[in-house]
Amino acid sequence: MKKKILFAIDSLDVAGAEKSLVTLLTMLDYTKYSVDLMLFAHGKLLEELVPKEVNILRPLDYTKFSELNLKQALIYSVKNFDYKMLTSRINYSLEIRKKQYSNPQKARVYWQCVSNVIEHNPKEYDIAISYAQGVPTFYVAEKVKAKKKLAWVNVSYRLNKEDKEFQQQFYNQYYKIVAVSESAMAVFLETFPVYLDKMEVIYDINNPDLISKMAEIGESYEDQFVGIRILTIGRLAHQKGYDIALEACKKLKEQGINFRWYSLGKGPLKEEITTYIKENNLSENFILLGVKANPYPYIKNADIYVQTSRFEGFGLAIAEARMLNIPVVTTRFDAVYNQMGDEKNGLVVDMNSDAVANGILRIIQDKQLQKRIINYLKVEKKGNVEEIEKFYQLIDQSNTKECMAK
Structure with a gap:
């Protein structure tokens, strides 16, 4: 009999954890596993890449309700004589406006406001996996029945006392907590040292054959520009250090x-970034392309890949650039040395615009360095599909400790 597995993640928008999950799903043996996928937002770009064997569950009632405009939500509530979801939605909306919340804080406030109207999953699973921090972790802990529950930690972040205490009640219900790098595990254990014996490391899975094939199809740059193409991939948010990138661009x-x-x-930060570009006359130099379901032709046709992140759990886009033999300039974030060798497959620089600009200049102007890096990239180990064996070992362990959500 097939093992029943549930994965839960916020959405399948184009980002590192999402791409990692899609890659994992393309590699699973569906003769052994029956897989459900819970999303908290639907219709994102990577959904079209999910294997047909995966059952994407219908949206939660509150997910559908939250997509209604306020007038529609009020009509729905009056028609059904049920104001619980409307009250939860208003409470969250009012609370989130009170101050500037971090992502972990937003997730806590969201769950505190709406968890009472989130229905339980009716099935019972052998394995339930939260593949991202925050809401998926809370959902799997509280709303899912499973023999074993596994939580993925795919970003390095630190929590204040309130969020630590809030999240600990959920992590207590997990059999194992999986970090995507040793440094992500170390940062997590700074906040939760009590979970040392629960921790495992499984890197985000990169399949170089898949990426190489996808790099040959789909759209790429269309501006006919002749010169050095620099590429950065990442959410337009503080974590990704776009302020550093823009200052380096100006230099x-x-x-x-x-x-x-x-x-x-x-x-x-799109509006803020756009304003900076205009005010500093960088419209011909810093180009926002939005999101692309297939970013690999853009990586393949870039001359340099630059990552200006302040923190990362792993740095999946860097791994993808490496697989396509593109020299990398990256800031020295926590997990960077899990895959980067300074002066080997790229340059690891200080976390400021001068260092980033100087690193890019070195790659451009020092042809011997550029050649040496590209030659190294061509022969270094590509991808880590063997990580799938760690995943199989984890979910097939004989210990079937019960961790049923109450």
């Missing part, structure tokens, strides 16, 4: 470099 322009710096991503 490169001041030095007369013939380049364009492209960004693939969307996020809350």
Whole structure:
């Protein structure tokens, strides 16, 4: 009999954890596993890449309700004589406006406001996996029945006392907690040292054959630009260090470099970034391309990949650039040395615009360094499909400790 597995993640928008999950799903042996997928937002770009064997569960009632405009939500509530979801939605909306919340804080406030109207999953699973922090972790812990529950930690973040205490009640219900790198595990254990014996490390799975094939299909740059193409992939958010990238871009322009710096991503800082670009006359130098379901032709046709992140659990886009033999310039975030060798497959620089700009200049101007890095990239180990064996070992362990949500 097939093992029943549930994965839960916020959505399948284009980001590192989401791409990692889709890659994992494409590699699973569906003769052994029956897989359900719970999403808290539907219709995102990567959904079309989910294997047909995966059953994407219908949206939660509250997910559908939250997509209604306020007038529609009020009509729905009056028609059904049920105001619980409307009250939860208003409470969350009012609370989130009170101050600037971090992502972990937003997830806590969301769950505190709406968990009472989130229905339980009616099935019972052998394995239930929260593949992201926050709401998926709370949902699997509280709303799912499973013999074993596994939580993925795919970003390095630190929690204040209130969020630590809130999240601990959910992590207590997990059999194992999986970090995507040793550094992500170390940061997590700074907050939750009590979980040392529960921790495992399984890297985000990268399949170089799949990425190489996808790099040959689909759209790429269409501007006919002749010069140095620089690419950054990442959500337009503080974590990704776009302020550092923009300042570095300005410095490169001041030095007369013939380049364009492209960004693939969307996020809350789009307006701020757009304003900076206009005010600093960088419209021909820093190009926002939005999100692309298939970013690999853009990576393949770039000259340099740049990551200006402040923190990452692993840095999946860097791994993808490496698999396509593109030199990398990256800031020195927590997990960077899990895959980067400074002066080997790229340059690891300090977390400021001067260091980033100088790193890019070195790659452009030092042809011997550029050649040495590309030659190294061509022969270094690509991908880590063997990580799937760690995943199988974890879910097939004989210990079937019960961790049923109450």
